[in-house]
Amino acid sequence: MNRKKVAFIIVALVMTAFLIFSSAACSKLRRPGPVTPAPSPAQPAPDRTGEETAKARTIADKISAMKEINAATVVLAGNKAWVGVDLKAGVTDKLTDAMKNEITRVVKAEDKSVETVFVTADADTVTRLRNIARDIAAGKPVSGFMDELNEIGRRITPSAK
Numbered sequence: 001m002n003r004k005k006v007a008f009i010i011v012a013l014v015m016t017a018f019l020i021f022s023s024a025a026c027s028k029l030r031r032p033g034p035v036t037p038a039p040s041p042a043q044p045a046p047d048r049t050g051e052e053t054a055k056a057r058t059i060a061d062k063i064s065a066m067k068e069i070n071a072a073t074v075v076l077a078g079n080k081a082w083v084g085v086d087l088k089a090g091v092t093d094k095l096t097d098a099m100k101n102e103i104t105r106v107v108k109a110e111d112k113s114v115e116t117v118f119v120t121a122d123a124d125t126v127t128r129l130r131n132i133a134r135d136i137a138a139g140k141p142v143s144g145f146m147d148e149l150n151e152i153g154r155r156i157t158p159s160a161k
Contacts, residue, residue, distance in 0.1 A: 052076050052077075052136070052142070053133075053136060053137045055076060055110065055111055056074040056075060056076050056081075056133065057074075058110060059072075059074045059076075059081070059083075059106065059107055059110045059111065060072040060073055060074040060083075062106050062110065063083065063085065063103055063106055063107075066099075066102065066103075066106075067088075068087055068088055068091045068099055069085050069086065069087060069088065069099075070085075070086040070087065070088050071085070071086045072084065072085045072086070072103075073085075073126060073129045073130045073133050074107070074133070075129055075132050075133050075136065075142075075145075075149065076111065076114070076142075077142045077145075077146065077149060078113075079113055079114055079115040079116065080114065080115070080116045080117075080118070080149075080153070081107045081111070081114045081116070081117045081118070082117075082118045082120075082129055082149055082152060082153065082156075083103055083107065083117060083118065083119045083120070083129075084120055084121075084122075084125060084126030084127075084128075084129035084130065085099075085103070085119065085120070085121050085126065086121070086126060087121050094121070095119065095120070095121040099119075100119045103117070103119050104117040104119065116153075118152065118153050118156040119156065120152075120156050125152055125155070125156070128148065128152065129152070132145045132148065132149065
């Protein structure tokens, strides 16, 4: 290559570099905006899971002691109780109104704040209640199960006594 071509290429590169740096110098300097602190987590509600679980177990033990019942599971939430029972062999396949009323009486005698008691002997529903009770005992909040409990309650006629 001849000297003129080399000089022209060098001048073109220098001019290009100059234009790039000068345009960068004229643009606004971008700085991060003010940092807003992350919101602090809300104070958790006092943990009553242990108390509620112990109370539910006590109620379940009293219901399990009834002559027609093998085992019971109780879930407490607010002023409602969901009770799932496993009936003993030889007992009619159906939970009678008398048994529901006796179970409701036991629940309300043990926990005065309970106004509504849902009682079921349906195997699938009892299994769902057992799983919920187990998860609550493991520390999961009852609020996480309210939709499922309300759905169970819609399928069961609450005991009126």
